[in-house]
Amino acid sequence: MAASRLYRVEGVVLKSAPLGEGDLLVTLLTRDGSKLRAMAWGARKLTSRKMGHLELLTRVDLALSKGRNLDTITQAHSLEAFNVMKSGLESTAKAFYLAEMVDGFAIEDGANPPLYSLFLDALRAVQDSPEDNATVPHFQLSLLQVTGFMPELYRCVECRQQILPSDHRFSIDLGGVLCSGCVPTGARIAPLSLQALKVLRHFHRSLEPNSSSLQVSDSLHQELRSILDGATRYWLDREVRSRAFMDQVGRQKSESSAPRG
Amino acid sequence: MNQNIPAPAPVVRLIQELNRLPGIGPKSAQRLAYYIIRLPSEDAQALADAVLDVKDRIIFCSVCQNLTEIDPCAICSGPRRDRSLICVVEEPLDVLVMERASFYRGLYHVLHGVISPMNGVGPEDLRIKELLPRLEDGSVKEVVIGVNPTLEGDATAMYIHRLISPLGVKVSNLARGLPVGGHLEYADEVTLSQAYQGRREL
Ligand SMILES: [Zn+2]
Ligand SMILES: [Zn+2]
Numbered sequence: 001m002a003a004s005r006l007y008r009v010e011g012v013v014l015k016s017a018p019l020g021e022g023d024l025l026v027t028l029l030t031r032d033g034s035k036l037r038a039m040a041w042g043a044r045k046l047t048s049r050k051m052g053h054l055e056l057l058t059r060v061d062l063a064l065s066k067g068r069n070l071d072t073i074t075q076a077h078s079l080e081a082f083n084v085m086k087s088g089l090e091s092t093a094k095a096f097y098l099a100e101m102v103d104g105f106a107i108e109d110g111a112n113p114p115l116y117s118l119f120l121d122a123l124r125a126v127q128d129s130p131e132d133n134a135t136v137p138h139f140q141l142s143l144l145q146v147t148g149f150m151p152e153l154y155r156c157v158e159c160r161q162q163i164l165p166s167d168h169r170f171s172i173d174l175g176g177v178l179c180s181g182c183v184p185t186g187a188r189i190a191p192l193s194l195q196a197l198k199v200l201r202h203f204h205r206s207l208e209p210n211s212s213s214l215q216v217s218d219s220l221h222q223e224l225r226s227i228l229d230g231a232t233r234y235w236l237d238r239e240v241r242s243r244a245f246m247d248q249v250g251r252q253k254s255e256s257s258a259p260r261g
Numbered sequence: 262m263n264q265n266i267p268a269p270a271p272v273v274r275l276i277q278e279l280n281r282l283p284g285i286g287p288k289s290a291q292r293l294a295y296y297i298i299r300l301p302s303e304d305a306q307a308l309a310d311a312v313l314d315v316k317d318r319i320i321f322c323s324v325c326q327n328l329t330e331i332d333p334c335a336i337c338s339g340p341r342r343d344r345s346l347i348c349v350v351e352e353p354l355d356v357l358v359m360e361r362a363s364f365y366r367g368l369y370h371v372l373h374g375v376i377s378p379m380n381g382v383g384p385e386d387l388r389i390k391e392l393l394p395r396l397e398d399g400s401v402k403e404v405v406i407g408v409n410p411t412l413e414g415d416a417t418a419m420y421i422h423r424l425i426s427p428l429g430v431k432v433s434n435l436a437r438g439l440p441v442g443g444h445l446e447y448a449d450e451v452t453l454s455q456a457y458q459g460r461r462e463l
Pocket of ligand 1 (some may be wrong): 156159160161178180182254
């Protein structure tokens with residue numbers, strides 16, 4: 001009887017909220033790609049064996065015990081940790097941004113294994129190649145894809161005709177590209193450069209963000225971001241809050257590296 | 262209790278207010294509310310007075326941002342403090358803890374939190390920029406960052422370091438490592454590697 005109440009799971013810590021006296025309410029993305037919330041009693045106490053293992057963005061092996069409302073974490077052992085001092089502030093800010101989006105799109109009791117490997121790959125990519133500015137937009141498109149919100153990139157969302165190069169626009173509301181012949185009322189439509197469309201299609205063909213190793217120009221990066229952030233905001237129905245910090249850190253970096261005089 | 266009969270409006274309001282406190286979930290809020298309802302009137306009055314009094318009389322020290330009744334606070338105006346040292350901490354409570362340990366004689370700077378991007382807390386929501394004017398006249402030689410060694414704490418430390426390093430002030434971090442009474446086998450990877458890097462000759 002008692003044995004069936006215990007189980008083990010691997011996951012990455014998305015949120016870790018202090019609760020009561022030294023306890024933690026932990027939200028994880030588990031290996032099967034679903035979200036799990038569990039209590040870690042006493043985890044914030046210096047003598048706790050769980051301390052440090054349940055830090056944000058840590059990949060952790062957990063032993064849990066089923067509870068009536070929330071399950072309880074009985075053991076935690078970190079397998080891989082995100083280290084700010086090693087990876088730098090830019091990578092950390094990006095990692096927070098990825099985690100907040102995953103927290104927004106993942107659901108409890110909704111298995112989605114590709115989501116887990118996508119998230120891990122992206123976390124490793126922002127740590128290993130912090131200068132690669134395509135990692136975040138690539139991850140965003142892949143996230144939309146694995147969670148079922150992939151924008152249409154090949155056929156007009158209105159008339160279903162194959163989109164001809166240079167004869168296209170984009171609508172976040174309608175969920176993808178639009179030919180120049182279709183004029184739907186009430187939808188917001190934005191121009192989309194051919195270059196941006198090509199990059200989005202490239203992201204779509206290769207799911208893993210670390211396989212892109214693509215360096216895009218600042219203006220193209222801006223365009224991709226405005227489209228992907230727009231789509232993310234549209235489906236989450238809210239702003240991704242950690243974006244502000246990511247931008248701030250990016251500005252701080254470029255200001256300090258700019259020649260002075 | 263019948264779930265269909267709602268609690269009287271003042272009770273609901275008290276529960277809602279308590280629920281807004283950090284670490285208090287709906288169930289705890291309910292428990293506290295019913296405890297307060299059973300309190301003698303004098304005790305309830307004393308609780309309400311204490312809440313209002315603290316809002317009336319406690320202010321932020323204009324120098325270190327700690328909570329105080331007088332400005333600048335007793336530590337900032339203390340004649341025996343070492344003015345070449347500032348220890349940056351997360352919460353007023355951390356100042357009390359450091360003072361209780363009584364080995365530190367420098368000044369403090371209280372951030373009132375750490376950068377927590379996923380919760381919408383950015384550098385501008387903390388008292389970080391208030392640190393800069395304190396470093397201008399060159400009397401401060403070292404800033405010790407004493408925020409908690411969490412991912413958010415480390416990001417905050419690194420952000421502050423980057424902000425103040427152009428001012429030519431030495432910035433250090435509290436040493437990381439194994440807690441006294443802890444066991445190697447239970448140490449996480451980051452703690453262990455930091456403890457190793459911070460090893461000292463015996
Ligand atoms: Zn069309
Ligand atoms: Zn003060």
